[in-house]
Amino acid sequence: MDMMPDIPATFRPEQPSKVIRVLSDDATLDPRHDPRLNESEVLELYRWMVTTRQLDERLVALQRQGRIGFHVGSLGEEAAIIGAAFAMRKKDWLFPCYREFGAALMRGLPLQVFIDNMFGNANDTVLGRQMPNHSTHRASGYASVSSPVGTQITQAVGFSWGAKIDGKDVASLVYFGDGATSSTDFHSGMNFAGVFKVPVVFLCRNNGWAISVPVERQTATRTFAEKAAAYGIPGVRVDGNDIFAVVSVVREAVRRGEQGLGATLIEAITYRMGGHSTSDDPNRYRATDELKPWAERDPLERLRQYLERRAQWDDRKEQALIADIDQRFRAAVAVAEKTPPPSLETMFEDVYEKPPWHLQEQCAEVLRGPRAPSSHS
Amino acid sequence: MDMMPDIPATFRPEQPSKVIRVLSDDATLDPRHDPRLNESEVLELYRWMVTTRQLDERLVALQRQGRIGFHVGSLGEEAAIIGAAFAMRKKDWLFPCYREFGAALMRGLPLQVFIDNMFGNANDTVLGRQMPNHSTHRASGYASVSSPVGTQITQAVGFSWGAKIDGKDVASLVYFGDGATSSTDFHSGMNFAGVFKVPVVFLCRNNGWAISVPVERQTATRTFAEKAAAYGIPGVRVDGNDIFAVVSVVREAVRRGEQGLGATLIEAITYRMGGHSTSDDPNRYRATDELKPWAERDPLERLRQYLERRAQWDDRKEQALIADIDQRFRAAVAVAEKTPPPSLETMFEDVYEKPPWHLQEQCAEVLRGPRAPSSHS
């Protein structure tokens, strides 16, 4: 008796039990998954990882000094973030969570624009409307960052699905955390991507935590990758602190999409080395010695070792890179800090394409009224 | 490198590839899964299945005659519905979808109360507030029927989770369709049940359709049972038209819950032999010959064959049963049809425990105002 005569037996999920790793402890690459990057590509990746970390540290410091209001960083997760973005094609799109500014910069977001967003000033392309780290950069195929967890997942699916209907080969890479796998949009996005065979790369950064909630409170499964099975999508686990491995699996996922095979769920195993954001104190809920094993697998360290053994990197180069980042950062901050806040009128623009009568009225009301005390310090 | 040192490797999902079946074509029972029901139990089950189908047919007729407004029936799905309810313990709870009135009647919902609900009259325990088939019966552990698809799933989980916190061994059985597996509540309910090891029996009636949408548009998986893997919950497929198999797997699921092993997802493979409801015309989207293979596996027929071969049933008994149902149905309808609509005041009761001032005002407004034309025909 064929109980479900209508359902084709296609598209079996893979067994997602193994963790793909390329860069071994002795700094050699496993040929089975080696993405075969050339020297300049590897150096480029390394530079972006360092840049990301350097910016992270400097932005945290700015926040501690009260010069910006907030920062949510990517300490320890740089390989997953940068590697995945690197593996996408230029025409593909990125749907970020909130930790992926490094990917945006690599894809073309100018540093000044990013820093303006951190200050929410008049030059911020989103006009100080959102919190820091909530930037947008259409020109580099970078969608708008939203705070609600998970909402970008269905959107990424819709984006590439739209492209597919339009006959275009455009994939999207959607970043989200382990916590986001519990969200409603994860379920809907994965399911729609499965049913409509949409070329989406679902990149779950499993960094161990959703603020203070550990992964075993998100799911009873042993891995996040195996959740793919519920949607007829392959799931794969990758060492998220090994940038070669990340590039490799994401490229493979893009290729599957190209071939009309639909989406892939990638669980990048990494660790959130800092607090959730500058608002969070992780000492309240995790012991610092939990960090140790992960510090030993720091993604930057591992890549630097690889480069140093190949004599492609040294301390001098490192110093020069950091000095360059520092100088560019300071310059951008200086400009951003001098830039005034957005004008009052901008508060009423872009709600609709044209402000309707009620927003015109409200704008006029503000303009003719008194200013708030200590409005923008 | 242990990538996820914190997550215990417990609770592996079973391989849900096989369909469990007990009642074979030659009317013998497969001993591996035989629930070993005694004769009177089997007869009881058969009577409830017949009762359900008879009522279904009569209610559709009433709707066609314009005497009730709506009916959503269970034609072809009686074994899954009745068998699952039968396997639950008295102290357990049922969270119905909207097709499970048969289960409610078996658990103790009086026929008159059910029929009053179909008419939405003054004796309806929910006072004509909901559509027909949206009954409630706390006394028999039957939750309230809601139209929105899937919402009962998280509620069922919360119910047994509450009992667990309270130190009580109370399981719940939650019914839902194949379409509901796409709902947000399916994802949340399964996930919470997995994480908190809640003794819930998730019964997915895979009847092939969500109104006009076939199962291959709900999911890219080949089965619904395999979705359980995403939640660290075992998933099992059962021949939903084989009441022995249904009783067996649900009992097994209840036992797992008793033992503290948490939830089970059961995919009961069956077929919606009628329209989605009296509002639906299935000829618009499916050919009648699609019904044929399923008609041959009609759950009532299969059980009657089994009983007849054992000389436990015959035409005379069948006629007597139907005559009895018919007589009781007619009597209940006669009473229900004579019963007036609920009073106007009831419209304002039970919104809150006590009507606040604004509802008192609104009630007074209605009472002193004119009546609607053809208010309740």
Add this chain to the structure above:
Amino acid sequence: MPQMNMVQAINEALRSAMRKDKRVVVLGEDVGKVGGVFRVTAGLSEEFGEDRVVDTPLSENGIVGCAVGMALYGMVPIVEIQFADFIWPAYDQIVNELAKYRYRSGGEYPAKLVIRTPVGGGIKGGHYHSQHPEAAFIHVAGLKVVCPSNPYDAKGLLLASIQDPDPVLFFEPKRVYRAAKGEVPENDYLVPLESAKVVRPGRHVTVLAYGAMLYEALDAAAKAAEKGVEAEVIDLRTLWPVDIATIVTSVKHTGRLVVVHEAPRTCGFGAELVSLVVERCFYHLEAPPVRVTGFDTPFPYTLEMEYMPLSHRILPALLDCAKS
């Protein structure tokens, strides 16, 4: 001009928009082969194929979330939510994403789409096939909300909604889907958003209504006229941004206001209309404005005709208001 009902007029608008613009796609549950449970999308799947008229999985959250993504890509999705009562799982995507996408991206992403959904009672639908949820969307900055009352407006407003650069919630009054008939031009035409229509001029009291309740207001107005009270009945058509000029002009003329809507009274759109009028016409008002609305209870099944603000309830409100 052909006679049509609203279902047919909306179907025509969809068909025309899909013919003219390949970017237009229709997404929803049962919108394909069966053409929608109210048959509004009938025939579209045959003409435009399964890629552009998509039966989706049963997830309003997924439908709207994906539609937002499609809109970011540049498609023009038209979503059908089978009943407005089932829109809530998509509310997060609508409130937090769709409505804010243009703003939060500094204008880089318009995220333009249309969400169509049948609203309102009177079809024996009980709690979950009768809701009229406009207030929950009007309150959200960034959305436009439309509710036609007749086939001509339905076609013209839907075409205008599809062309409009902003996201539009398009609420279809299911009680009059087939009952409201009228002549509808075969060619495309627009009924501009933000334009209300005075459907019955009068001088004693202004009645604001929309959707299915417009007919109840007109019925009450006709009966009031027999008693010497001339009501001016305005069909709002676009609920937000509302055509404030037409409202203010009328109330300044009549000095009295009755607002009618099916949704529960408290925090309903009627409260906003009363406030807008009071703020602008205070010194012209000769009597307190009156709201004739659904009650603050879930929508009931058996007593739905007593729940709804039908003519029998509008008429006394209208007479009282005109005379007080």
Add this chain to the structure above:
Amino acid sequence: MPQMNMVQAINEALRSAMRKDKRVVVLGEDVGKVGGVFRVTAGLSEEFGEDRVVDTPLSENGIVGCAVGMALYGMVPIVEIQFADFIWPAYDQIVNELAKYRYRSGGEYPAKLVIRTPVGGGIKGGHYHSQHPEAAFIHVAGLKVVCPSNPYDAKGLLLASIQDPDPVLFFEPKRVYRAAKGEVPENDYLVPLESAKVVRPGRHVTVLAYGAMLYEALDAAAKAAEKGVEAEVIDLRTLWPVDIATIVTSVKHTGRLVVVHEAPRTCGFGAELVSLVVERCFYHLEAPPVRVTGFDTPFPYTLEMEYMPLSHRILPALLDCAKS
């Protein structure tokens, strides 16, 4: 009596309720070990264990859906939604299930629970950490909505909300979580729901406010007094059902009304308050009621102080209203 801030007062109420009644459980994201991102549930996990103070998966839909089920069983769940901005994935469970469960089951299932969540702006939270969404809940029949402004009320209202037989949305004004301090009795006491409080008597104009904006209203009232305008400031405390008697008494006395709230103006709770007052006090009103509110835009980051209806905006409204 000990001095406390609101965070501490709410924490006390939770602790006390959990001590007295084993059925009370707390569910939410980060409510356990870390004691909530605002530390409102600090120490509860240690005292009552992980079973009763539950860190849940990241799903508001799951939290509320499960809480409804727990309530059906007979537990008394107190849900924390980390920020009100993230409540929307649970909106379907709240609107379609929680609010209607008692009604649709003919009273068989009360489904009683409390949803606590921080609301409002002024903490540099941008679009998604600043929303003040009361209107979307007040519109839904079957819910009660509370919003305290100070530690004393917070404790008494939360204890009353937990005892109340109906579902309560308990909105906590995060801007004054720590800033609002005051004496709070150690013992349990109730501040009855549906009771507003006249916090500053006056005779020229009535000001209705709640939550964090109460302090802005009081500041404006103090400044207005210097100009000879005596405002009567009322802290609504329970938003729905609102204490209509106190409001009507005051407006009949002053003849003028200013309503303040953070949420966007259109279809906000202010519209309802204006309508209620106009319907009841029309012939006492000497000037059009005024709404001082958030604007109809998403909540902005940099310009949040210009967005919010702070004292600098309330004062002119109040003076104008009193003088017109």
